[in-house]
Amino acid sequence: MKNFLPVIVLAIIAAAAAFGALAQNAKAENEMPTQSTSSPQHQNHPYVGMWVTDDGHIRHELLPNGRYDEARGSRQSAYQGRYVVTGNHIDYWDDTGFTADGVFVDEKTLHHAGMILRRQ
Numbered sequence: 001m002k003n004f005l006p007v008i009v010l011a012i013i014a015a016a017a018a019f020g021a022l023a024q025n026a027k028a029e030n031e032m033p034t035q036s037t038s039s040p041q042h043q044n045h046p047y048v049g050m051w052v053t054d055d056g057h058i059r060h061e062l063l064p065n066g067r068y069d070e071a072r073g074s075r076q077s078a079y080q081g082r083y084v085v086t087g088n089h090i091d092y093w094d095d096t097g098f099t100a101d102g103v104f105v106d107e108k109t110l111h112h113a114g115m116i117l118r119r120q
Contacts, residue, residue, distance in 0.1 A: 051117035
């Protein structure tokens with residue numbers, strides 16, 4: 001029994017961590033306004049357009065219908081999903097379920113996931 005205790009503890013920790021990650025994604029999805037990807041939802045903010053890192057590797061195109069298209073290096077449309085801007089804050093919901101956010105520090109600069117993107 002003594003040899004199984006570390007295995008049981010690790011299994012409990014892994015299950016708790018997985019449940020916590022799923023709960024976070026569910027919470028983010030619950031806070032996202034319902035939008036149909038086939039029915040465009042016009043975004044009323046000044047940030048629509050292309051945002052690019054200084055090295056050009058990451059490119060976010062914020063579309064006026066509440067969708068985004070992210071390119072990485074030579075990979076066009078590497079990630080796509082929905083977004084919502086509230087004030088100067090942006091929330092992203094990738095089509096695969098990944099969530100992220102960012103802050104527009106001014107009209108030409110977006111801080112997102114440790115990166116700085118600039119309006120093109």
